[in-house]
Each structure stands twice: as structure tokens, then as C-alpha cells.
Amino acid sequence: MTDQRSYDDRDGWIWFDGELRPWREANIHILTHALHYASSVFEGQRAYGGEIFKLSEHSARLRRSASILGFDLPWSADQIDAACRETLKANGLVDAYMRPVAWRGSEQMGVAAQRTRPHLAIACWTWGAYFGDEAARKGIRLDISPWRRPAPYTAPTDAKAAGLYMICTMAKHAAENKGYNDALMFDWRGQVAEATGANAFFVKDGAIHTPVPDCFLDGITRRTVIDLARKRGVEVVERKIWPEELEGFEQFFLTGSAAEVTPVAEAGPWNFEVGALTLQLRQDYLDLVNKRTNT
């Protein structure tokens, strides 16, 4: 059973600008710039057996995302790593999802924000399979999003910025309202991009095909899974993928720190099998994050 309590009303500790605060006291003012103008960036990472997978890559990406939006974090990547570990430990968790978030404060109102101060908070909690255990085993069902990923010249698409998730939430709601688990998003050109919070991979004739991440996040899990596939001698082709091609793909899976490796059974009118290569890479990924491999 998932914990249905509101996220502001739980026990635990949240790291907030350098100190651990009781969970319910980790609050911000209503006139925070981030709330009005989306000047907020975040990370999503998982700890397995007490170790946060690829932590330094996540901390570096958090700093990069903030600087793309024009605010630099006064915490180094090493300091953010240490704060994440401290937060995990303070909450007594070993297997957890972690959410570092950085945002502009309330020193200035209006679109301009040069005088605002940057803030950083880190929370963590127990979170099972993103799509639920059963859906992940049988393959999830994706709607086709009415929203398209924006062009890199219309939004900071390399940043993990909160503002980019506005259309993801809208796409996800539209999908869930129709009984789907999530939505597949195309990009502004009409090419296949990704899901609302995970990257997309396809299998055909023993090879893997995945879209070039030129207008969406080049996920840390995406790169990990590409390495795992190549280690198995599987060809991985990064290329433009058009929706018409989905008809000819045999398998489809998503990757992400939250979603891990999740098979997809259906995307709009197209059907896929939960095939051997998908399940193998899912297992390889779980073995790697849980340190069950010798490599």
C-alpha cells in the first residue's frame, strides 16, 4: 500500500539551506519567486541499500540546471552529495527516493529575480515501483500526449526545471483520466521524444533504438542502460524516431531514476511485447543499482 498522507504532514527530517529541519517545518513563504515564475530545478534519485545511485551525477546536474536558469547554487556538488547522504541517514532510510530541489527565494517580486537568494532542500521517503509492481511486470499502457516537448530555443530543455513539467502533468492527467498509466510525448517536430518523466527505448531485430535527446533530458538512467546494453553486445542506435515507426518495433521500455526500467505494453494504437531483452536489461539495471554484479 502506498502512503496516502499529504507530503507536508509526515515524520522525518528535511535538509534545508544547510540544516536538518523537522519535516513539517520545512516551509517557504507564499511570495517565493519559484512559486510564481517557476524558477525551480530539482533532482530525483534513489538509494539502494544505503547508497545513492550515481549521486554525484545527480548533484552536478542539479547545479547545472540552476545555472541554466541563471542562478548559481552556493553549494558545491560535493556539499550536495554530503547533504543527500546526511538526509538519508537522518531519516533512517536505506532504500528510498530522494528529492533535492533548488529555487529562487522571495527577496524580489516580478519577472526579474536578480536579487533573490538561491535555496536548496532535500527530502527523501520510501517509494516503491513508480508505476506499481503489477503494471511494471505486465507492461504499462501509454496514451499519446496532446502536448509536445518544446524546441530547445523555446525552453531550457537541458535543465531539469520545474517549469518544463507543467505540460507533463497535463499530459499525465489526460492519460490517467482515460485509464492509461502515462503518456508518450512527441517533440515539436513530431518525432518521438519521451514519457512524462522517463526516457523511451525500442527493440527491433535484436537492436535498441532510442531518440536523440536534443530537446529533453539525457537521463542518467538512459545512459546507464545504454552502457548495460552495449556491455551485452547489443547494438544501440540513437536516432530520430518518427511515430509511424512504432508499428514495427517489437518491444518498448522506459528508463528513469523513479521508473527504473519499465516495460511498455501499449502506446496509443501500438502494441508491444514484454520481451526478453527488456526483461534482461531491467534485471541488469536492478543488479547494478543493488550491487549484485561483479563488473
Ligand code: PMP
Ligand atoms: N525525462 C524526464 C522528463 C524526467 O523527469 C526524467 C526523470 N528525471 C527522465 C527523463 C529520466 O532521467 P533520469 O534517468 O536522470 O532520472
